[in-house]
Amino acid sequence: MWMYLGLLAALFLGLHNLCKKHAVQGNEVFPVLLGTISSGFLLLVPFYMASHFFKEEMVNIDFYITDIPWKTHGFILIKSAIMAASWVLAYQALKHLPITIVTPIRSAGPFFTFIGAITIYQEKPNLYQWIGFFLIILSVMLYSKIGKKEGINFKRNKWIFAIIGATFLGASSGLYDKFLIQTVHLNPQTLQFWFCWYTVLILLVILSITWFPHAEKRKAFKWRWSIPLVGILLQIADYFYFKALQDPDALIMLLSAIKRSQIIIAVVLGGIIFKEQNKRKKLVPLAGIMAGVFLILYS
Template sequence: MFWVTLALGSALFLGLYDIAKKKALTKNAVLPVLFFVSLTCIVSLLPAYFLGKIPSLSFREYGMLFIKAAIVTTSWNFTFHAVSRLPLSVTAPVRASAPIFTIAMAVTFMGERPSGMEWLGIAISVCGFLIMGFASRKETGHFFTNIWILSMFFGTFLGSVSGVYDKYLLHQLDLNPLATQFYYNIYMALLQGAGILLVKFFRRHSENGKRFEFRKVIFAVGIFLVIADRFYFLAVHEPDALISVVSIIRRSNVLISFAGGLIFFHEKHPPLKFVAMACISAGLICFALK
């Protein structure tokens, strides 16, 4: 079960990534941040490429990775815009709903079968999200009608689609994990760069009143993401790994993100938020104990 340890490592760095991402996006234009995060990821992986550790792929395999890049880029656009406008203590738990979508798709399309404990975890987690919605109304208005909450949920759903697609790429197509990580980041940078040029972000126009400010923390966002994804792709590539369980363990990063919102951004945490986090944590424990 080495893949469980790898998934836990991914969760740790994903939590640090969430904290750095919030710092990079606060009062900043979103698309340029997306682009420079992807660029940092590519530069971080270049030594492996020049050392010959990243194999070439077939034309079809490059095309499959372009599809993944399009899915992730769309997901990032929704989630990054939400993160730039909402408290981290709200967006991180919503992002943690990804395992629910992943389990549903893994059961339907990949033939995975959750245990009774996993179904219990889903029920407890859903209760946690409903409590979080009630607790966050003062900060976001009506939780499930707030456009940025909906944006976060849709981006999270697309992230789950990408997770199930990862299992297809790494198991059925048997793609190299490092090659997958490297080439899809290249495609993401190209897509995001095209988006920036399309809306003229490098001119003096602002994005909803927000101008782009380059911050050093953007490098940290990319580096933390590279490490988290490296652990993740290695975990999914393990022969006995279940994407439904890997996704659940990985999303325990919500605990680190929630603590980061409290420590670094001084976000308000009414008692109900802690109840919600306890429910989400209990749900994750149920998943882990399946």
């Protein structure tokens, strides 16, 4: 069952990435990020309020947001800091790079998760899983060659390093999620609500330094319908992902790889909608990534 939940998470993540590209194109990145996270938080506020006034009903429909001790708040704050840094880097890279380059690089996230799953959680891969992960990495390397044809030098472009950093931090957060769900025993909606709350606070601090004091930046910001939609789609995707992690049999390294199937939406639909270059050539490494994901599922 957890694999199907992972595929649902991948579907909504793919749609989330398309809306995110639309939201940041030619726009100020930090207020867009704050708007998306705030939208996701506002989506969860009614569940938090209902959990206080209609506890039994919320428990029955499995959307009850539980009370947690301060120590657990600290754990969630750490996750918020990790993901805030990852998103700041990712949004800046997405603003300056084609979505058909950014998304495949982020698909290397399962490799970092794979290493962490072996060393931290002692998850044991088999031969098919080894082959699948190396297929993903080799396919991402092929994307780098295609990216050079679009004037993107992977060794000198700072936005490439930004998206690699964002990918590493995102993978670290994925490993941490397993700890929060299976060891701390947080339910998905409780983790999502407090994670959004602390992330909004962190972003407000960042914007108070980098955006609010600058009138020209405030004027450059453009509100778009895709901004709240990004936050809503992300919360839906995270809910399915965290529900999958609640299964004690779920392997984080496989779940992380399954989520990468979002790349189909990003590369195919994204290439058409945003009219990016070399779409056909990008289908070759795309096939390699999907073959790697298939081998992991098959194993």
